[in-house]
Amino acid sequence: MYFLGVDGGGTKTQIILADENENVIGVSFTGPTYIRSVFGDTLKKTLEEGIFFAIQNSHLKDVKIARSCFGIAGLDSPSDFAEVLKIVKSITSVRLDPHPLILNDAVCALRRGTNKGYGISIVAGTGSNCYARSKFGAETFVGGLGHTLSDEGGGYFVGLNVLHAASKSFDGRIEKTILEEMVYEEFGVLSMRDLLSKVYRDGFGKMEIARLSILCEEANEKGDAKAHEILQSAAKELVLMVKTGAKKLDMILDEFDLVCVGGSFKREHGPIRKFFEKEIKENLKRANIIYPVNEPAMGAVLIAIDRYKVLKR
Template structure:
Protein backbone atom coordinates (compact mmCIF):
# COMPACT_ATOMS: atom_id res chain seq x y z
CA UNK A 1 0.00 0.00 0.00
CA UNK A 2 2.91 2.33 0.77
CA UNK A 3 4.31 1.80 -2.72
CA UNK A 4 0.90 2.50 -4.25
CA UNK A 5 0.55 5.71 -2.23
CA UNK A 6 4.02 6.80 -3.33
CA UNK A 7 3.17 6.18 -6.98
CA UNK A 8 -0.02 8.22 -6.71
CA UNK A 9 1.87 11.02 -4.92
CA UNK A 10 4.55 11.05 -7.64
CA UNK A 11 1.83 11.18 -10.30
CA UNK A 12 0.22 14.17 -8.64
CA UNK A 13 3.63 15.88 -8.47
CA UNK A 14 4.15 15.25 -12.19
CA UNK A 15 0.78 16.84 -12.93
CA UNK A 16 1.51 19.87 -10.76
CA UNK A 17 4.80 20.49 -12.56
CA UNK A 18 2.96 20.33 -15.86
CA UNK A 19 0.44 23.08 -15.08
CA UNK A 20 0.54 26.32 -17.02
CA UNK A 21 1.33 29.53 -15.19
CA UNK A 22 -1.93 31.26 -14.28
CA UNK A 23 -1.03 34.40 -16.16
CA UNK A 24 0.08 32.77 -19.39
CA UNK A 25 -1.97 33.91 -22.40
CA UNK A 26 -2.30 31.91 -25.59
CA UNK A 27 -4.22 32.29 -28.80
CA UNK A 28 -6.95 29.76 -29.58
CA UNK A 29 -8.27 28.64 -32.92
CA UNK A 30 -12.04 28.12 -32.42
CA UNK A 31 -12.13 25.63 -35.30
CA UNK A 32 -9.72 23.25 -33.58
CA UNK A 33 -10.31 23.44 -29.82
CA UNK A 34 -7.91 20.61 -29.01
CA UNK A 35 -5.04 21.60 -31.28
CA UNK A 36 -4.79 25.10 -29.81
CA UNK A 37 -5.89 24.33 -26.25
CA UNK A 38 -3.83 26.17 -23.60
CA UNK A 39 -3.37 23.10 -21.44
CA UNK A 40 -0.10 21.37 -20.69
CA UNK A 41 -1.34 17.93 -19.68
CA UNK A 42 -1.89 15.18 -22.22
CA UNK A 43 -2.69 11.51 -21.70
CA UNK A 44 -2.39 8.75 -24.27
CA UNK A 45 -4.35 5.51 -24.05
CA UNK A 46 -2.61 2.62 -25.76
CA UNK A 47 -2.72 -1.17 -25.75
CA UNK A 48 -0.10 -2.57 -23.40
CA UNK A 49 -0.55 -6.28 -24.08
CA UNK A 50 0.89 -8.51 -26.76
CA UNK A 51 -2.24 -10.36 -27.87
CA UNK A 52 -2.24 -11.59 -31.44
CA UNK A 53 -5.11 -9.29 -32.35
CA UNK A 54 -3.44 -6.21 -30.89
CA UNK A 55 -5.88 -6.04 -28.01
CA UNK A 56 -4.98 -8.97 -25.83
CA UNK A 57 -3.60 -6.90 -22.97
CA UNK A 58 -4.71 -4.14 -20.69
CA UNK A 59 -5.11 -0.51 -21.71
CA UNK A 60 -2.72 1.77 -19.87
CA UNK A 61 -3.48 5.43 -19.36
CA UNK A 62 -0.19 7.23 -19.79
CA UNK A 63 -0.18 10.81 -18.54
CA UNK A 64 2.39 13.01 -20.24
CA UNK A 65 3.14 16.57 -19.18
CA UNK A 66 4.17 18.66 -22.15
CA UNK A 67 6.87 21.04 -21.08
CA UNK A 68 10.43 21.18 -19.71
CA UNK A 69 9.95 18.26 -17.31
CA UNK A 70 8.37 15.98 -19.98
CA UNK A 71 7.61 13.35 -17.37
CA UNK A 72 5.42 10.32 -17.86
CA UNK A 73 3.63 7.98 -15.51
CA UNK A 74 1.15 5.13 -15.73
CA UNK A 75 -2.07 5.50 -13.77
CA UNK A 76 -3.46 2.27 -12.34
CA UNK A 77 -4.84 1.15 -8.98
CA UNK A 78 -2.93 -1.35 -6.88
CA UNK A 79 -4.07 -4.78 -8.08
CA UNK A 80 -4.62 -6.69 -4.86
CA UNK A 81 -6.48 -9.97 -5.12
CA UNK A 82 -7.25 -11.22 -1.59
CA UNK A 83 -6.65 -14.96 -1.42
CA UNK A 84 -8.57 -16.13 1.63
CA UNK A 85 -10.86 -13.43 2.95
CA UNK A 86 -14.50 -13.35 3.93
CA UNK A 87 -17.03 -13.43 1.12
CA UNK A 88 -18.38 -9.94 0.47
CA UNK A 89 -21.94 -9.04 -0.40
CA UNK A 90 -22.80 -7.79 -3.91
CA UNK A 91 -24.10 -4.56 -2.36
CA UNK A 92 -20.61 -3.84 -0.96
CA UNK A 93 -18.76 -3.94 -4.27
CA UNK A 94 -18.63 -2.08 -7.56
CA UNK A 95 -18.33 -3.46 -11.06
CA UNK A 96 -16.38 -1.69 -13.77
CA UNK A 97 -16.24 -2.79 -17.40
CA UNK A 98 -14.18 -1.73 -20.41
CA UNK A 99 -16.07 -2.68 -23.57
CA UNK A 100 -13.55 -2.13 -26.35
CA UNK A 101 -13.35 -2.95 -30.02
CA UNK A 102 -10.51 -5.46 -29.60
CA UNK A 103 -11.30 -6.98 -26.21
CA UNK A 104 -13.27 -6.37 -23.03
CA UNK A 105 -12.37 -6.39 -19.34
CA UNK A 106 -14.56 -6.59 -16.23
CA UNK A 107 -13.21 -5.77 -12.78
CA UNK A 108 -15.05 -6.19 -9.47
CA UNK A 109 -13.73 -4.37 -6.42
CA UNK A 110 -14.44 -2.35 -3.32
CA UNK A 111 -14.53 1.39 -2.73
CA UNK A 112 -10.92 1.41 -1.47
CA UNK A 113 -9.72 0.06 -4.87
CA UNK A 114 -9.17 -3.49 -3.65
CA UNK A 115 -9.75 -5.70 -6.69
CA UNK A 116 -11.66 -8.88 -5.89
CA UNK A 117 -12.07 -10.34 -9.35
CA UNK A 118 -11.10 -9.66 -12.95
CA UNK A 119 -11.79 -11.30 -16.30
CA UNK A 120 -11.00 -10.53 -19.95
CA UNK A 121 -13.29 -11.34 -22.83
CA UNK A 122 -13.99 -10.78 -26.55
CA UNK A 123 -14.79 -7.38 -28.10
CA UNK A 124 -17.93 -5.76 -26.71
CA UNK A 125 -17.98 -2.31 -28.27
CA UNK A 126 -21.40 -0.76 -28.80
CA UNK A 127 -22.83 -0.58 -32.31
CA UNK A 128 -26.22 0.85 -33.35
CA UNK A 129 -28.80 -1.80 -32.58
CA UNK A 130 -26.19 -4.03 -30.96
CA UNK A 131 -26.93 -3.52 -27.27
CA UNK A 132 -27.99 -7.13 -26.72
CA UNK A 133 -24.81 -8.51 -28.29
CA UNK A 134 -22.57 -6.21 -26.25
CA UNK A 135 -24.47 -7.02 -23.06
CA UNK A 136 -24.14 -10.77 -23.70
CA UNK A 137 -20.35 -10.54 -23.98
CA UNK A 138 -20.04 -8.34 -20.90
CA UNK A 139 -22.41 -10.57 -18.94
CA UNK A 140 -20.35 -13.69 -19.60
CA UNK A 141 -17.11 -11.87 -18.76
CA UNK A 142 -18.67 -10.45 -15.59
CA UNK A 143 -19.76 -13.90 -14.43
CA UNK A 144 -16.16 -15.11 -14.58
CA UNK A 145 -15.00 -12.05 -12.64
CA UNK A 146 -17.75 -12.63 -10.07
CA UNK A 147 -16.68 -16.25 -9.62
CA UNK A 148 -13.17 -15.07 -8.84
CA UNK A 149 -14.56 -12.45 -6.45
CA UNK A 150 -16.81 -15.07 -4.81
CA UNK A 151 -19.98 -13.03 -5.21
CA UNK A 152 -23.25 -13.48 -7.04
CA UNK A 153 -24.48 -11.08 -9.68
CA UNK A 154 -26.09 -8.62 -9.92
CA UNK A 155 -23.96 -6.10 -8.06
CA UNK A 156 -25.63 -2.96 -6.81
CA UNK A 157 -23.81 -0.59 -9.17
CA UNK A 158 -21.78 -0.81 -12.35
CA UNK A 159 -20.03 1.65 -14.64
CA UNK A 160 -19.33 0.57 -18.21
CA UNK A 161 -16.86 2.40 -20.44
CA UNK A 162 -17.89 1.40 -23.95
CA UNK A 163 -16.37 2.21 -27.30
CA UNK A 164 -19.11 3.41 -29.64
CA UNK A 165 -21.31 4.65 -26.78
CA UNK A 166 -20.78 8.36 -27.15
CA UNK A 167 -24.46 9.13 -27.74
CA UNK A 168 -27.27 9.09 -25.20
CA UNK A 169 -29.37 6.60 -27.17
CA UNK A 170 -26.63 3.94 -27.30
CA UNK A 171 -25.84 4.52 -23.62
CA UNK A 172 -29.47 4.04 -22.58
CA UNK A 173 -29.92 0.93 -24.72
CA UNK A 174 -26.79 -0.77 -23.40
CA UNK A 175 -27.59 0.14 -19.77
CA UNK A 176 -31.08 -1.35 -20.12
CA UNK A 177 -29.72 -4.53 -21.69
CA UNK A 178 -27.15 -4.97 -18.92
CA UNK A 179 -29.73 -4.46 -16.17
CA UNK A 180 -32.07 -6.91 -17.89
CA UNK A 181 -29.20 -9.40 -18.17
CA UNK A 182 -28.52 -9.29 -14.44
CA UNK A 183 -25.16 -7.51 -14.46
CA UNK A 184 -26.11 -4.86 -11.88
CA UNK A 185 -29.19 -3.15 -10.48
CA UNK A 186 -27.94 0.30 -11.46
CA UNK A 187 -25.76 0.73 -14.57
CA UNK A 188 -24.16 3.84 -15.97
CA UNK A 189 -22.75 3.61 -19.49
CA UNK A 190 -20.22 6.19 -20.64
CA UNK A 191 -17.97 6.63 -23.67
CA UNK A 192 -14.65 4.92 -23.01
CA UNK A 193 -12.67 8.05 -23.82
CA UNK A 194 -14.63 10.14 -21.33
CA UNK A 195 -13.93 7.64 -18.56
CA UNK A 196 -10.23 7.60 -19.43
CA UNK A 197 -10.18 11.42 -19.36
CA UNK A 198 -11.60 11.46 -15.84
CA UNK A 199 -9.10 8.79 -14.77
CA UNK A 200 -6.10 10.64 -16.15
CA UNK A 201 -7.13 14.09 -14.92
CA UNK A 202 -9.56 13.70 -12.01
CA UNK A 203 -8.86 17.18 -10.68
CA UNK A 204 -9.07 19.41 -13.71
CA UNK A 205 -8.00 20.19 -17.26
CA UNK A 206 -6.25 17.88 -19.67
CA UNK A 207 -6.23 16.31 -23.12
CA UNK A 208 -6.57 12.57 -23.73
CA UNK A 209 -5.81 10.80 -27.00
CA UNK A 210 -7.18 7.27 -27.24
CA UNK A 211 -5.53 5.16 -29.95
CA UNK A 212 -7.04 1.68 -29.84
CA UNK A 213 -8.93 -0.15 -32.57
CA UNK A 214 -10.11 3.33 -33.57
CA UNK A 215 -9.05 6.77 -32.37
CA UNK A 216 -10.62 9.64 -30.47
CA UNK A 217 -9.49 12.65 -28.45
CA UNK A 218 -11.18 14.22 -25.43
CA UNK A 219 -10.30 17.37 -23.51
CA UNK A 220 -11.63 19.20 -20.49
CA UNK A 221 -11.02 22.95 -20.55
CA UNK A 222 -10.49 25.24 -17.54
CA UNK A 223 -14.23 25.90 -17.43
CA UNK A 224 -15.05 22.20 -17.07
CA UNK A 225 -16.47 21.79 -20.58
CA UNK A 226 -15.58 18.53 -22.36
CA UNK A 227 -14.55 18.62 -26.03
CA UNK A 228 -14.38 15.65 -28.39
CA UNK A 229 -12.66 15.11 -31.74
CA UNK A 230 -12.92 11.93 -33.84
CA UNK A 231 -14.27 8.56 -32.80
CA UNK A 232 -16.55 8.25 -35.82
CA UNK A 233 -15.59 4.72 -36.92
CA UNK A 234 -13.38 3.41 -39.71
CA UNK A 235 -15.79 4.52 -42.44
CA UNK A 236 -15.47 8.21 -41.52
CA UNK A 237 -12.14 8.49 -39.74
CA UNK A 238 -10.33 6.74 -36.87
CA UNK A 239 -7.00 8.05 -38.13
CA UNK A 240 -4.10 6.57 -36.18
CA UNK A 241 -6.16 3.69 -34.78
CA UNK A 242 -5.24 0.03 -35.16
CA UNK A 243 -7.63 -0.65 -38.04
CA UNK A 244 -6.45 2.47 -39.90
CA UNK A 245 -2.80 1.48 -39.48
CA UNK A 246 -3.46 -2.05 -40.69
CA UNK A 247 -5.34 -0.78 -43.72
CA UNK A 248 -2.48 1.60 -44.56
CA UNK A 249 -0.02 -1.30 -44.29
CA UNK A 250 -2.04 -3.41 -46.73
CA UNK A 251 -2.29 -0.47 -49.12
CA UNK A 252 1.48 -0.01 -48.99
CA UNK A 253 2.02 -3.70 -49.67
CA UNK A 254 -0.24 -3.56 -52.73
CA UNK A 255 1.60 -0.50 -54.06
CA UNK A 256 4.93 -2.28 -53.60
CA UNK A 257 3.60 -5.32 -55.47
CA UNK A 258 2.66 -3.10 -58.43
CA UNK A 259 5.90 -1.14 -58.38
CA UNK A 260 4.09 2.10 -57.59
CA UNK A 261 5.86 4.76 -55.61
CA UNK A 262 9.49 4.74 -54.55
CA UNK A 263 9.59 1.10 -53.49
CA UNK A 264 9.23 -0.36 -50.05
CA UNK A 265 10.34 -3.29 -47.91
CA UNK A 266 6.88 -3.35 -46.36
CA UNK A 267 5.53 -6.19 -48.51
CA UNK A 268 8.33 -8.60 -47.60
CA UNK A 269 8.14 -7.66 -43.93
CA UNK A 270 4.36 -8.01 -43.87
CA UNK A 271 4.52 -11.45 -45.48
CA UNK A 272 7.11 -12.53 -42.95
CA UNK A 273 5.10 -11.25 -40.00
CA UNK A 274 2.01 -13.15 -41.18
CA UNK A 275 3.88 -16.34 -42.08
CA UNK A 276 2.95 -16.00 -45.77
CA UNK A 277 5.04 -16.58 -48.90
CA UNK A 278 3.54 -14.59 -51.78
CA UNK A 279 1.29 -11.63 -52.50
CA UNK A 280 -1.40 -14.08 -53.61
CA UNK A 281 -1.25 -15.57 -50.12
CA UNK A 282 -1.75 -12.09 -48.72
CA UNK A 283 -4.79 -11.54 -50.93
CA UNK A 284 -6.37 -14.76 -49.69
CA UNK A 285 -5.50 -13.87 -46.09
CA UNK A 286 -7.04 -10.38 -46.36
CA UNK A 287 -10.32 -11.72 -47.78
CA UNK A 288 -10.68 -14.61 -45.34
CA UNK A 289 -13.76 -14.58 -43.05
CA UNK A 290 -11.52 -14.77 -39.94
Protein backbone atom coordinates in the same frame (compact mmCIF):
# COMPACT_ATOMS: atom_id res chain seq x y z
CA MET B 1 -19.55 -2.13 -0.55
CA TYR B 2 -18.51 -2.97 -4.10
CA PHE B 3 -18.14 -1.10 -7.37
CA LEU B 4 -18.00 -2.43 -10.92
CA GLY B 5 -16.07 -0.89 -13.79
CA VAL B 6 -16.05 -1.95 -17.44
CA ASP B 7 -13.56 -0.96 -20.13
CA GLY B 8 -14.99 -2.17 -23.42
CA GLY B 9 -12.97 -1.92 -26.62
CA GLY B 10 -12.63 -3.32 -30.09
CA THR B 11 -10.21 -6.08 -29.10
CA LYS B 12 -11.23 -7.07 -25.59
CA THR B 13 -13.16 -5.96 -22.53
CA GLN B 14 -11.85 -5.74 -18.97
CA ILE B 15 -14.17 -5.84 -15.97
CA ILE B 16 -13.07 -4.95 -12.44
CA LEU B 17 -14.81 -5.40 -9.11
CA ALA B 18 -13.38 -3.12 -6.42
CA ASP B 19 -14.21 -1.95 -2.91
CA GLU B 20 -14.80 1.62 -1.73
CA ASN B 21 -11.07 2.02 -1.03
CA GLU B 22 -10.28 1.35 -4.71
CA ASN B 23 -8.82 -2.08 -3.96
CA VAL B 24 -9.25 -4.47 -6.89
CA ILE B 25 -10.82 -7.70 -5.67
CA GLY B 26 -11.96 -9.32 -8.91
CA VAL B 27 -10.90 -9.03 -12.56
CA SER B 28 -12.02 -10.69 -15.76
CA PHE B 29 -11.39 -10.33 -19.48
CA THR B 30 -13.90 -11.09 -22.17
CA GLY B 31 -14.42 -10.41 -25.86
CA PRO B 32 -14.88 -7.06 -27.64
CA THR B 33 -17.84 -4.83 -26.82
CA TYR B 34 -17.24 -2.10 -29.39
CA ILE B 35 -20.82 -1.32 -30.35
CA ARG B 36 -20.13 -0.81 -34.05
CA SER B 37 -19.29 -4.50 -34.36
CA VAL B 38 -20.99 -6.19 -31.37
CA PHE B 39 -24.76 -5.87 -30.98
CA GLY B 40 -27.82 -6.98 -29.04
CA ASP B 41 -27.73 -10.47 -27.55
CA THR B 42 -24.03 -10.90 -28.32
CA LEU B 43 -23.18 -7.72 -26.43
CA LYS B 44 -25.38 -8.77 -23.51
CA LYS B 45 -23.81 -12.23 -23.34
CA THR B 46 -20.27 -10.81 -23.47
CA LEU B 47 -20.95 -8.33 -20.67
CA GLU B 48 -22.90 -10.83 -18.58
CA GLU B 49 -20.16 -13.45 -18.73
CA GLY B 50 -17.46 -10.91 -17.96
CA ILE B 51 -19.31 -9.56 -14.93
CA PHE B 52 -20.02 -13.08 -13.69
CA PHE B 53 -16.35 -14.09 -13.85
CA ALA B 54 -15.12 -10.84 -12.27
CA ILE B 55 -17.37 -11.55 -9.29
CA GLN B 56 -16.45 -15.24 -9.26
CA ASN B 57 -12.74 -14.39 -9.29
CA SER B 58 -13.23 -12.24 -6.19
CA HIS B 59 -14.23 -15.39 -4.23
CA LEU B 60 -16.92 -13.36 -2.50
CA LYS B 61 -20.46 -14.53 -1.91
CA ASP B 62 -23.66 -12.56 -2.35
CA VAL B 63 -22.02 -9.52 -3.98
CA LYS B 64 -24.25 -6.48 -4.32
CA ILE B 65 -23.00 -3.69 -6.58
CA ALA B 66 -23.36 -0.21 -5.06
CA ARG B 67 -22.61 1.53 -8.36
CA SER B 68 -21.42 0.42 -11.78
CA CYS B 69 -19.93 2.24 -14.74
CA PHE B 70 -19.64 0.93 -18.28
CA GLY B 71 -17.06 2.64 -20.49
CA ILE B 72 -17.79 1.35 -23.99
CA ALA B 73 -15.96 2.24 -27.20
CA GLY B 74 -18.12 3.61 -30.00
CA LEU B 75 -20.82 5.25 -27.87
CA ASP B 76 -21.64 8.51 -29.63
CA SER B 77 -25.33 9.09 -30.30
CA PRO B 78 -28.25 9.16 -27.82
CA SER B 79 -29.56 5.97 -29.40
CA ASP B 80 -26.21 4.25 -28.70
CA PHE B 81 -26.41 5.11 -25.01
CA ALA B 82 -30.07 4.08 -24.81
CA GLU B 83 -29.37 0.73 -26.47
CA VAL B 84 -26.47 -0.15 -24.15
CA LEU B 85 -28.39 0.99 -21.06
CA LYS B 86 -31.30 -1.24 -22.06
CA ILE B 87 -28.94 -4.20 -22.53
CA VAL B 88 -27.19 -3.62 -19.20
CA LYS B 89 -30.50 -3.34 -17.35
CA SER B 90 -31.63 -6.62 -18.89
CA ILE B 91 -28.76 -8.48 -17.17
CA THR B 92 -30.37 -10.43 -14.33
CA SER B 93 -27.77 -13.08 -13.50
CA VAL B 94 -25.95 -10.62 -11.19
CA ARG B 95 -27.27 -7.89 -8.91
CA LEU B 96 -26.29 -4.62 -10.53
CA ASP B 97 -27.28 -1.22 -9.18
CA PRO B 98 -30.53 0.22 -10.60
CA HIS B 99 -28.80 3.19 -12.24
CA PRO B 100 -25.68 2.00 -14.11
CA LEU B 101 -23.56 4.71 -15.73
CA ILE B 102 -23.07 4.31 -19.48
CA LEU B 103 -20.18 6.36 -20.86
CA ASN B 104 -17.87 6.58 -23.83
CA ASP B 105 -14.61 4.82 -22.95
CA ALA B 106 -12.60 8.00 -23.57
CA VAL B 107 -14.42 9.67 -20.65
CA CYS B 108 -13.35 6.83 -18.36
CA ALA B 109 -9.82 7.04 -19.75
CA LEU B 110 -9.52 10.63 -18.51
CA ARG B 111 -10.57 9.67 -14.97
CA ARG B 112 -8.18 6.73 -15.07
CA GLY B 113 -5.25 9.12 -15.33
CA THR B 114 -6.33 12.20 -13.37
CA ASN B 115 -8.69 13.19 -10.57
CA LYS B 116 -8.75 16.89 -11.44
CA GLY B 117 -12.10 16.71 -13.22
CA TYR B 118 -10.79 18.28 -16.41
CA GLY B 119 -8.15 17.59 -19.06
CA ILE B 120 -7.87 15.62 -22.28
CA SER B 121 -7.72 11.89 -22.94
CA ILE B 122 -6.47 10.31 -26.14
CA VAL B 123 -7.25 6.65 -26.79
CA ALA B 124 -5.15 4.87 -29.41
CA GLY B 125 -5.90 1.18 -29.52
CA THR B 126 -7.47 -0.64 -32.44
CA GLY B 127 -9.17 2.65 -33.22
CA SER B 128 -8.78 6.12 -31.74
CA ASN B 129 -10.79 8.71 -29.87
CA CYS B 130 -10.20 11.96 -28.00
CA TYR B 131 -12.20 13.53 -25.17
CA ALA B 132 -11.63 16.99 -23.73
CA ARG B 133 -13.19 18.62 -20.68
CA SER B 134 -12.44 22.17 -19.53
CA LYS B 135 -12.24 23.56 -16.00
CA PHE B 136 -15.67 25.05 -16.60
CA GLY B 137 -17.32 21.73 -17.47
CA ALA B 138 -17.51 22.19 -21.24
CA GLU B 139 -16.68 19.00 -23.10
CA THR B 140 -16.10 17.78 -26.63
CA PHE B 141 -15.07 14.69 -28.57
CA VAL B 142 -12.74 14.55 -31.55
CA GLY B 143 -12.67 11.53 -33.86
CA GLY B 144 -13.95 8.23 -32.53
CA LEU B 145 -16.46 7.68 -35.34
CA GLY B 146 -15.28 4.21 -36.32
CA HIS B 147 -12.83 2.87 -38.87
CA THR B 148 -14.83 3.98 -41.91
CA LEU B 149 -15.13 7.63 -40.86
CA SER B 150 -12.15 8.17 -38.56
CA ASP B 151 -9.93 6.07 -36.22
CA GLU B 152 -6.84 7.90 -37.48
CA GLY B 153 -3.68 7.03 -35.59
CA GLY B 154 -4.94 3.73 -34.18
CA GLY B 155 -3.82 0.20 -34.97
CA TYR B 156 -6.28 -0.17 -37.84
CA PHE B 157 -5.03 3.06 -39.42
CA VAL B 158 -1.42 1.85 -39.23
CA GLY B 159 -2.27 -1.66 -40.44
CA LEU B 160 -4.24 -0.40 -43.43
CA ASN B 161 -1.35 1.86 -44.39
CA VAL B 162 0.96 -1.16 -44.18
CA LEU B 163 -1.20 -2.99 -46.73
CA HIS B 164 -1.33 0.07 -48.98
CA ALA B 165 2.45 0.48 -48.79
CA ALA B 166 3.00 -3.19 -49.61
CA SER B 167 0.66 -2.89 -52.60
CA LYS B 168 2.40 0.23 -53.93
CA SER B 169 5.81 -1.35 -53.40
CA PHE B 170 4.62 -4.41 -55.33
CA ASP B 171 3.50 -2.52 -58.44
CA GLY B 172 6.18 0.17 -58.38
CA ARG B 173 4.25 3.24 -57.26
CA ILE B 174 6.73 3.75 -54.43
CA GLU B 175 10.28 2.60 -53.79
CA LYS B 176 10.63 -0.90 -52.40
CA THR B 177 9.80 -1.25 -48.71
CA ILE B 178 10.49 -4.30 -46.55
CA LEU B 179 6.85 -4.09 -45.51
CA GLU B 180 6.01 -5.86 -48.78
CA GLU B 181 8.03 -8.96 -47.92
CA MET B 182 6.87 -8.85 -44.31
CA VAL B 183 3.24 -8.90 -45.45
CA TYR B 184 3.96 -11.87 -47.72
CA GLU B 185 5.56 -13.74 -44.83
CA GLU B 186 2.72 -12.85 -42.47
CA PHE B 187 0.10 -14.32 -44.80
CA GLY B 188 2.18 -17.08 -46.35
CA VAL B 189 1.94 -15.78 -49.93
CA LEU B 190 4.39 -14.97 -52.72
CA SER B 191 2.85 -11.79 -54.13
CA MET B 192 0.13 -9.22 -53.53
CA ARG B 193 -2.08 -10.97 -56.07
CA ASP B 194 -1.93 -14.12 -53.96
CA LEU B 195 -3.13 -12.02 -51.04
CA LEU B 196 -6.46 -11.21 -52.69
CA SER B 197 -8.07 -14.50 -51.71
CA LYS B 198 -7.11 -13.91 -48.08
CA VAL B 199 -8.14 -10.30 -47.54
CA TYR B 200 -11.39 -10.42 -49.51
CA ARG B 201 -13.07 -13.14 -47.51
CA ASP B 202 -15.31 -13.45 -44.49
CA GLY B 203 -13.40 -13.23 -41.24
CA PHE B 204 -10.79 -10.76 -42.48
CA GLY B 205 -11.59 -7.33 -41.18
CA LYS B 206 -10.71 -4.56 -38.79
CA MET B 207 -8.98 -6.68 -36.16
CA GLU B 208 -6.85 -8.58 -38.66
CA ILE B 209 -5.76 -5.33 -40.29
CA ALA B 210 -4.99 -3.68 -36.94
CA ARG B 211 -2.62 -6.51 -36.00
CA LEU B 212 -0.41 -5.56 -38.95
CA SER B 213 0.65 -2.46 -37.02
CA ILE B 214 3.19 -4.71 -35.29
CA LEU B 215 4.89 -5.30 -38.65
CA CYS B 216 5.20 -1.55 -39.11
CA GLU B 217 7.04 -1.14 -35.81
CA GLU B 218 9.35 -4.03 -36.66
CA ALA B 219 10.11 -2.55 -40.09
CA ASN B 220 10.75 0.84 -38.51
CA GLU B 221 13.28 -0.72 -36.14
CA LYS B 222 15.05 -2.15 -39.20
CA GLY B 223 15.33 1.34 -40.67
CA ASP B 224 12.55 1.17 -43.27
CA ALA B 225 11.69 4.70 -44.39
CA LYS B 226 8.08 3.93 -45.33
CA ALA B 227 7.36 2.33 -41.96
CA HIS B 228 8.84 5.38 -40.26
CA GLU B 229 6.60 7.63 -42.37
CA ILE B 230 3.46 5.64 -41.48
CA LEU B 231 4.15 5.71 -37.74
CA GLN B 232 4.98 9.40 -37.82
CA SER B 233 1.74 10.05 -39.69
CA ALA B 234 -0.20 8.10 -37.03
CA ALA B 235 1.38 10.15 -34.25
CA LYS B 236 0.58 13.40 -36.04
CA GLU B 237 -3.06 12.36 -36.40
CA LEU B 238 -3.27 11.71 -32.65
CA VAL B 239 -1.64 15.07 -31.92
CA LEU B 240 -4.11 16.78 -34.26
CA MET B 241 -7.00 15.26 -32.31
CA VAL B 242 -5.61 16.54 -29.01
CA LYS B 243 -4.86 19.99 -30.43
CA THR B 244 -8.35 20.21 -31.90
CA GLY B 245 -9.97 19.28 -28.59
CA ALA B 246 -7.85 21.86 -26.76
CA LYS B 247 -8.62 24.53 -29.35
CA LYS B 248 -12.38 23.93 -29.25
CA LEU B 249 -12.41 24.46 -25.47
CA ASP B 250 -9.83 27.30 -25.40
CA MET B 251 -7.30 25.13 -23.56
CA ILE B 252 -4.30 25.66 -25.85
CA LEU B 253 -2.50 27.90 -23.35
CA ASP B 254 -3.82 26.14 -20.24
CA GLU B 255 -2.06 23.66 -18.02
CA PHE B 256 -3.93 20.35 -18.05
CA ASP B 257 -3.39 16.61 -17.74
CA LEU B 258 -3.21 14.75 -21.04
CA VAL B 259 -4.02 11.10 -20.40
CA CYS B 260 -2.76 8.70 -23.08
CA VAL B 261 -4.06 5.13 -23.19
CA GLY B 262 -4.13 2.24 -25.64
CA GLY B 263 -1.68 -0.08 -27.32
CA SER B 264 0.02 2.66 -29.34
CA PHE B 265 1.31 4.23 -26.12
CA LYS B 266 2.31 1.09 -24.21
CA ARG B 267 5.97 0.94 -25.20
CA GLU B 268 7.95 3.62 -23.38
CA HIS B 269 10.33 4.07 -26.31
CA GLY B 270 7.86 3.08 -29.02
CA PRO B 271 7.92 5.18 -32.20
CA ILE B 272 4.36 6.52 -32.03
CA ARG B 273 4.77 7.52 -28.38
CA LYS B 274 8.12 9.14 -29.15
CA PHE B 275 6.78 11.14 -32.12
CA PHE B 276 3.63 12.05 -30.19
CA GLU B 277 5.51 13.41 -27.17
CA LYS B 278 7.76 15.54 -29.35
CA GLU B 279 4.82 17.14 -31.17
CA ILE B 280 2.80 17.71 -27.99
CA LYS B 281 5.72 19.40 -26.23
CA GLU B 282 6.11 21.73 -29.19
CA ASN B 283 2.42 22.58 -29.57
CA LEU B 284 0.87 22.28 -26.09
CA LYS B 285 3.71 23.32 -23.84
CA ARG B 286 1.74 23.19 -20.57
CA ALA B 287 0.17 19.78 -21.12
CA ASN B 288 1.20 17.18 -18.51
CA ILE B 289 1.49 13.89 -20.40
CA ILE B 290 0.30 10.93 -18.30
CA TYR B 291 0.50 7.24 -19.16
CA PRO B 292 -1.63 5.48 -16.51
CA VAL B 293 -0.16 2.35 -14.95
CA ASN B 294 -3.40 1.18 -13.31
CA GLU B 295 -5.75 -1.28 -14.98
CA PRO B 296 -7.83 0.00 -17.95
CA ALA B 297 -11.20 -0.53 -16.22
CA MET B 298 -10.10 1.46 -13.14
CA GLY B 299 -11.26 4.66 -14.82
CA ALA B 300 -14.82 3.33 -14.83
CA VAL B 301 -14.44 2.06 -11.25
CA LEU B 302 -13.26 5.48 -10.05
CA ILE B 303 -16.17 7.23 -11.76
CA ALA B 304 -18.59 4.78 -10.12
CA ILE B 305 -17.07 5.52 -6.69
CA ASP B 306 -17.07 9.28 -7.37
CA ARG B 307 -20.75 9.29 -8.33
CA TYR B 308 -21.71 7.17 -5.32
CA LYS B 309 -19.98 9.58 -2.94
CA VAL B 310 -21.69 12.58 -4.53
CA LEU B 311 -25.12 11.01 -4.09
CA LYS B 312 -24.37 10.14 -0.47
CA ARG B 313 -23.48 13.69 0.54
